Structures are given as structure tokens and as C-alpha cells.
Amino acid sequence: MRTCDVCQKTLGVFNKFRYADGYICKECYKKASNHFAETIVKKNLSEIKALCEKYEETQTDEFKITGKIGNFLLIDEENQKICLPNNRMVKKEVALPEFYAIxxxxxxxxxxxxxxxxxxxxxxxxxxxxxxxxxxxxxxxxxxxxxxxxxxxxxxxxxxxxxxxxxxxxxxxxxxxxxxxxxxxxxxxxxxxxxx
Known part of the structure; x- marks a missing residue:
């Protein structure tokens, strides 16, 4: 049975995603493709792993949205943080969200x-x-x-x-x-x- 080249999870017929050197699972594809916004077909394994690591570094479980201003700013007063969602309409490019302590x-x-x-x-x-x-x-x-x-x-x-x-x-x-x-x-x- 084929496994994900990044996390070693078993791949099924419909949950594997092709990149230059092989296949990855849906969860790793989500990370490497910036929430399915970029193609990974031409990226090699080291690039895929780096993208997954970068994604993990930017994620936080400690962000609870308590306020929002358009698509520009998310606020978490409980944990004293803000987030810039950096959606494509605002940033004009695909970018990961940015989190900052108030x-x-x-x-x-x-x-x-x-x-x-x-x-x-x-x-x-x-x-x-x-x-x-x-x-x-x-x-x-x-x-x-x-x-x-x-x-x-x-x-x-x-x-x-x-x-x-x-x-x-x-x-x-x-x-x-x-x-x-x-x-x-x-x-x-x-x-x-x-x-x-």
C-alpha cells in the first residue's frame, strides 16, 4: 500500500495528490498548497516538506475570533492577538495568515x-x-x-x-x-x- 511521502499516512485511491517526486495525502497537500490555492505538481519532496513545515509554524490553536473588520483583520481579544488573513483579494497573491500579539x-x-x-x-x-x-x-x-x-x-x-x-x-x-x-x-x- 502506498503511503504519503511526508507523513507516511496510508494513501487511498481518491486521497492522494501528485507532486514532482511522488504522492502526498490530502492533509499534506492542504499545507503545501496553501489551502488548495497553489499547484504543487512541479515541486520536489524537499520543497513540499519545507512548505508543510512553514505552514505548521504559522498555525496556532490559540486564536478565537472575537471581532472582524471586513476581510482585512481578525481579532482575538481573549488571547490578545490579531490576524491578517491575507486573502488573495486583499494581498493580490497567495500568502499565509499572519498572527501578531497585541x-x-x-x-x-x-x-x-x-x-x-x-x-x-x-x-x-x-x-x-x-x-x-x-x-x-x-x-x-x-x-x-x-x-x-x-x-x-x-x-x-x-x-x-x-x-x-x-x-x-x-x-x-x-x-x-x-x-x-x-x-x-x-x-x-x-x-x-x-x-x-
Whole structure:
């Protein structure tokens, strides 16, 4: 009986998936293909194993969704984490979800090009004024790794008066407000959260 080249699980007729060097099971295929989003046919065994390991490293059983903002941000207040789902519509490529501890997040802000105050931009959008923006992002920094994280809401030029821009701006404001709300709490001695 044939077994999976990665985990050695027995393969049946309908639960084996071909890659360059042989076959793997459905669970390993899910990991190597990023939830069935990428093809693995031309990948060799070492590449398949590396993808499975990378997938395992990014997974966490300690994430319970307590809040969500569109397809951009998942929140777990119970475990004090956030997740960027990185779906293809947002990221424009296949990428694994990213998890961050809320305590490691700092300096969240909305960035727009051309630069202008967000209140002014919102006023222009409400009044349906002409103009375009090249991109709209929410950026924040991760303390320990000194990593800059960006949530891109608009990555191509968009008209300020368009519905798509107005919606994206609202999502950006909600993301910024939520991250600032989450990071403005600090554990007190009694174990409850208190605003600072």
C-alpha cells in the first residue's frame, strides 16, 4: 500500500495528490498548497516538506475570533492577538495568515498618497469632489521584530468620489481605531484591563 511521502499516512485511491517526486495525502497537500490555492505538481519532496513545515509554524490553536473588520483583520481579544488573513483579494497573491500579539503593536496610522489629512480626505469623499489617490494603507509596527506591517486597502489609483474609495476609507478608519483601542489597554494588578 502506498503511503504519503511526508507523513507516511496510508494513501487511498481518491486521497492522494501528485507532486514532482511522488504522492502526498490530502492533509499534506492542504499545507503545501496553501489551502488548495497553489499547484504543487512541479515541486520536489524537499520543497513540499519545507512548505508543510512553514505552514505548521504559522498555525496556532490559540486564536478565537472575537471581532472582524471586513476581510482585512481578525481579532482575538481573549488571547490578545490579531490576524491578517491575507486573502488573495486583499494581498493580490497567495500568502499565509499572519498572527501578531497585541502587546507588540505600536504606531498605527493610515497612510494615503498623495499625503493629506484623513479628515480632509473624508470631507472630499462625502462631497464627491474630484481627485484621486494612488494608495490607501493602514500601517503599524511590531516591536520585537522591528517589522512594518501594512494592510493595503487601495493599491491602484482610485477616484476620491467613488464608492469603492469611500468604503475603503471607512475600513481603514475602523482598522486604525480598533488597533488603537486594543493597544491602549494595559493589564492592571487585579488582572482587569484599564485604559491608559
Amino acid at each position: 502587546e507588540d503593536i505600536e504606531q498605527c496610522k493610515i497612510e494615503v498618497d498623495p499625503k493629506q489629512p484623513i479628515d480632509e480626505l473624508e470631507h472630499k469623499a462625502e462631497k464627491r469632489q474630484d481627485g484621486t489617490v494612488n494608495y490607501l494603507k493602514v500601517k503599524f509596527w511590531i516591536t520585537g521584530s522591528k517589522k512594518l506591517v501594512e494592510i493595503s486597502l487601495i493599491s491602484n489609483p482610485a477616484r476620491i468620489k467613488s464608492y469603492a474609495f469611500r468604503q475603503s476609507l471607512q475600513f481603514a478608519k475602523k482598522i486604525e481605531q480598533e488597533i488603537k483601542r486594543l493597544t491602549s489597554y494595559e493589564e492592571t494588578e487585579g488582572g482587569s484591563h484599564e485604559a491608559i
